[in-house]
Amino acid sequence: MAADPEHPQPPAAREAAEVRILLVDDRVENLIALEAILSSLDHELVRARSGEEALKALLTAEFAVILLDASMPGMDGFETAARIKRRERTRDIPILFLTAYQNEPQHAFRGYEVGAVDYLTKPFDPWILRAKVSVFVDLYLKNRQLKEQAALLRRQLSAAAGTAGQSGGELVGELSERLAAVEEQVDVLAALASAEPGSSAGATIAELVRRTRHLREAVRALTGGHPVPGRSGSPL
Secondary structure (H helix, E strand, O other): OOOOOOOOOOHHHHHHHOOEEEEEOOOHHHHHHHHHHHHHHOOEEEEEOOHHHHHHHHHHOOOOEEEEEOOOOOOOHHHHHHHHHHOOOOOOOOEEEEEOOOOOHHHHHHHHHOOOOEEEEOOOOHHHHHHHHHHHHHHHHHHHHHHHHHHHHHHHHHHHHHOOOHHHHHHHHHHHHHHHHHHHHHHHHHHHHHHOOOOOOHHHHHHHHHHHHHHHHHHHHHOOOOOOEOOOOOEO
């Protein structure tokens, strides 16, 4: 999906347009099928027809999730995944392996060994694939929101160092309100993960929970451990 600079999109549409999903497969018909399945998510779908093309794409853009074919000529999916995980910039991007191998558990083990978060065999259920991708896109957006909150916290810490009294308290209160909204969303994701013990997203959600707790502890440190009133006047 391409952006039109002369017709700015609303915030929600801009957020969706900023989400990129990398599709890696040497066969064009497979890429077309993946695009048909994922087009309803309304995110940018980027093609790569080899491991080399995928690594080049990852140098210039940020991706929420990678769908990677395990069997490709030249650099196969396993080697591609290993290289992705060795790069600091890309090591945290979730990789979903797609493969035609049937009833060969060693391929699944090898995929997990190089850092894949999930492994689907072809032909796969389009609804299941779309649902899994949606989960990782949601986690990506929540993680990005946490990074923005962390950046805001750093600004608040700088402001608190040079500002005293009501002004500093209002800034911290605004930060606490925004963090509370993120905490509610993370709690929902954590509840969904606990209801599905085998979910491949469990580790990522646990990391989100850990980060939000660290942010909350930092906010409390700014107020000496006292509750921070929000705009409504009630403690958050």
